[in-house]
Amino acid sequence: MSRQILGELEAVLAIANRGSFRAAxxxxxxSTTALSNLIGKLERQLGVRLFNRTTRSVSxxxxxxTFVEQVSPALRDIQDAMAAVRSQQDTPSGTLRINAFATAAREVFAPLVLAFLQRYPQVHIDLVTEGRIVDIVAEGxxxxxxxxxxxxxxxIxxxxxxxxxxxxxxxxxxxxExxxxxxxxxxxxxxxxxxRLPNGALYRWHFEKDGNALLIDVEGPITLDEASLARMAVLDGIGIGFFMEANVRDDIxxxxLERVLQDWTPPTSPLCLYYPxxxxxxxxxxxxxxxxRELGKAATRRDLFPAEQ
Known part of the structure; x- marks a missing residue:
């Protein structure tokens, strides 16, 4: 049944119950005009008049x-079925599509994504990681x-x-050595x-200390565009690597692995989940x-009160 037909049936019942086009x-x-046009269209389709109309009354x-007596039970069944479907929204289900930088996805994968799936097994998550910044609304x-x-x-x-x-x-x-x-x-x-950045440019390593910022265009034996490959190269002793700290935390x-120049790598912006x-x-x-939100509050509390952990 199309939404248009359902709307027409609801309109007939509303007029019959209210006894007035205006109240319905x-x-x-x-608007009263829109409702009158809707009923007129239905009556033409059925080939009969459903209402006697005067300037003072509607019957x-x-x-x-006969139409109302036969349609009312069926329409109630449809409305009950729709209410039952809506009530299922009390139990999270369906698919959520999420876009993230690969490094960001790795940081929240276990504490947020996997933990969520454990808590809500009826939900499917479609997680897409990519380096470019996308318009999440335009890309679905x-x-x-x-x-x-x-x-x-x-x-938000x-x-x-x-x-x-x-x-x-x-x-x-x-x-x-x-x-x-x-x-x-x-x-x-x-x-x-x-x-190498997603746009093809080589990333210049950024440093900051005591308000002084430096950009260093380093040299080396290999150029990579994937953090996991860069980590493998560093672990093999090829050279020094530049990572998000979370990506090499376990290695440290x-x-x-050992950190160097730690006093030149101050904190940066936190990760955010965002949506329209x-x-x-x-x-x-x-x-x-x-x-x-729970994860963010817990992480902030750990940062403020590390002794409690």
């Missing part, structure tokens, strides 16, 4: 009374994950944790893993946003 129009959110014709995504400074101003943003930082790392063996750089310009004498903790405002979000959408 107010109930349905239509059902015999055909209209429900949500995006980016650093706070890259979230469009017309979007949910911080996912404390500020992040970059990390320069190398193997202990490499540093023992080549020495540790004492300042960013010293990197020009080292082998470095070069990084295990002693496989919407009137009727699905239960799955609401649940994911709420879980993201």
């Amino acid at each position: 129009a107010l109930e349905l959110g239509l 059902l014709t015999d055909a209209g009374r 995504f429900d949500l995006g994950i980016r650093t706070a400074d890259l979230v469009p101003s017309d979007m 943003a949910v911080p996912l944790g404390a500020p992040r930082s970059f990390a320069l790392v190398a193997t202990p063996a490499y540093l023992e 080549h020495g540790s750089p004492g300042a960013p310009p010293d990197l020009l004498a080292h082998q470095c893993i070069r990084v 903790a295990a002693g496989r 405002g919407r009137k009727n979000p699905s239960a799955a959408f609401r649940a994911f946003v709420n879980m993201a």
Whole structure:
């Protein structure tokens, strides 16, 4: 049944119940003229008049009374079925499409995405990672994950944790052989893993200390555009790599890699989940946003009160 036919049936019942085109129009959110035209169209399609109309009153014709008696139970069944479907929105289900930088996706994959799927197994998540910045609305995504400074101003943003930082790392063996750089310009004498951005440009390593910013165009034996490959190269002793700290945190903790120039890599913008405002979000959408808020609050608390952990 099309929405148009359903609207026509609801209109007939509203007029029959109210006994007035004007009162029915107010109930349905239509103008009296629009409602009158709607009923006139239905009567022409049926080939009979459903209502006797005068300037003072409205009443059902015999055909209209028969029509209402037969349609009312069926329409109630349809409305009950629609209400039952809407009630299922109390249980998150369906698909959520999310766009994110690969590094951002790796950081939130276990604590947010996988944790969400464990909690809401009826939801399917379609996660797309790419380096370019996309218009999530135009490209059909429900949500995006980016650093706070890259979230469009017309979007609603949910911080996912404390500020992040970059990390320069190398193997202990490499540093023992080549020495540790004492300042960013010293990197020009080292082998470095070069990084290519999604737009094809080579990334110049960014440093900052005491309000002084430096950009270093490093040199090295290999150029890569994927962080996991760069990590493999660094772990193999090829040279020094430049990463988001979260990508090499476990390697640092295990002693496989050592940080250098840490005082030149201050915190950067935190990650944010972002989305456009919407009137009727699905239960799955609401649940994911709420879980993201929980994650952000927990991460902020850990940063403020590390002794509690």
